[in-house]
Amino acid sequence: MDLNAIWAQIESEFVKYGLMVVGALILWIVGRWLISLVLKVVRKSLKVRSADPTLQQYVASIAGVALNILLIIAILSQFGINTTSFAALVAATGFAIGTAWGGLLAHFAAGAFLLVLRPFKVGDFIVAAGTSGTVEVIGLFSTTLITADGIRTYVGNNKIFSDNIQNISSATIRRVDRSMQLAHNVNIDDTIARLKSSLESAPGVLKTPPPEVWVMDFTLAGPLLAVRPYCNPADYWNVYAATNDVIRTVAEQASLPPPLMGYTLRPD
DSSP states (O other): OOHHHHHHHHHHHHHHHHHHHHHHHHHHHHHHHHHHHHHHHHHHHHHHTTOOHHHHHHHHHHHHHHHHHHHHHHHHHHTTOOHHHHHHHHHHHHHHHHHHTHHHHHHHHHHHHHHHHOSOOTTOEEEETTEEEEEEEEOSSEEEEEOTTSOEEEEEHHHHHTSOEEEGGGOSOEEOOEEEEOOTTSOHHHHHHHHHHHHHTSTTBOSSSOOEEEEEEEOSSSEEEEEEOEEOGGGHHHHHHHHHHHHHHHHHHTTOOOOTTOOOOOOO
16 A cells, blocks of 8 residues: 555645635635625615615615525535536525425515505604504515614514505604593583693694594593694604693693593593
């Protein structure tokens, strides 16, 4: 047995595969840098063309996935792997995964429809799939919402697309619905006048249309007033709180007696 010949062969193979590994590593580093550069150019190009932020994010996500797959195929080709066969394998694997995980494809398709139909865009405050919040990202498979209390929530695109969608930001004005329970012996007209006057000067309440205050119902405790000021969508919660303060202040200033079943504040 010629040990020198064996060692020479091992050394030759080691150098051969070592160079392959080094080449693959260099290709990975350069490839990732080029991908980040291409994505940056794509985002900048879309931004210069004043493309919608939703479209920018969606196109960048698709381009990133496609370029990374091409990079992996290029690296495998460095090791002598037949990329044609690999591409066929990827396609077959994708079909198998798509069959098994049909829900992911449904989320992907729903994301495309959301982008085309545009029921909302990035920055809009929406209520969809049982969740309310500001749209941060419309991704390939899910939409990211930031709820009013600052929680980042990921909701599947198909779940949003197949449910009712309320786009709060698309409204020009919003109405705050509150109510005030009165006792039987309270002067209703005077109370309504006081509420309207206070609401008109409350911060965030619109002058047009003017605040509405009227008798909504008669309960065992006494008359129930509907208290409904209008505001801009961005001021909704501030006006909501201000309306509660107005109801409390009017009750205190007019020395209104508590209703038979207790003084209550509740939404309509």
